[in-house]
Amino acid sequence: MQRLRNRIAHHEPILSSQNAVYTGHSTQPMIDLVNVLECVTWISPGTADWLRQTTPYEQARTLLAEVGSSGIIL
Numbered sequence: 133m134q135r136l137r138n139r140i141a142h143h144e145p146i147l148s149s150q151n152a153v154y155t156g157h158s159t160q161p162m163i164d165l166v167n168v169l170e171c172v173t174w175i176s177p178g179t180a181d182w183l184r185q186t187t188p189y190e191q192a193r194t195l196l197a198e199v200g201s202s203g204i205i206l
Contacts, residue, residue, distance in 0.1 A: 133171075136163075147196065165193055 135156045139146050146153050152162040169189065173180040183189060 147192075165189070165196075 136146065136153065139154070139156050144156075146155075148154050148162065152164050153168055155161055155163055169180055169183065172183060
């Protein structure tokens with residue numbers, strides 16, 4: 133999580149066309165968006181609900197899935 137936080141803090145890209153978040157860590161370089169939201173739910177269920185309601189989370193998942201299925205690699 134620290135490496136992911138650092139990537140975000142340094143404005144490095146984290147989303148991939150495989151509908152996953154690039155962490156930058158060698159043992160687990162990718163985390164699925166669903167798993168990210170699950171982690172947020174463990175820490176703060178209220179924040180997870182807020183993310184689902186106020187961000188384009190589902191739209192991002194759908195768009196990334198479409199891009200990934202088209203063969204484009206981000």
